Amino acid sequence: MSMIENLENIKRLGMEEFLRNEKIRWTCTECGGTICVHKGYCYYCGIKI
Ligand SMILES: [Zn+2]
Structure with missing residues (x-):
């Protein structure tokens, strides 16, 4: 994501x-849940987006 x-x-x-x-x-x-913007996976269930 770019500023x-x-x-x-x-x-x-x-x-x-x-x-x-x-x-x-x-x-x-x-x-x-919330997706980690840097790694691209969910913090809660760990699914890859
Ligand atoms: Zn999830």
Whole structure:
């Protein structure tokens, strides 16, 4: 994930929409846990995204 891309998304979508997208992006589809943004797997169930 790049900072510049993030900033452009914030500008385009607004902060609220951006945060909602980020939340969806980093939520495990299997257990609803938090996905590690660096390693790409769920902290809770360990599934690879
Ligand atoms: Zn999970």
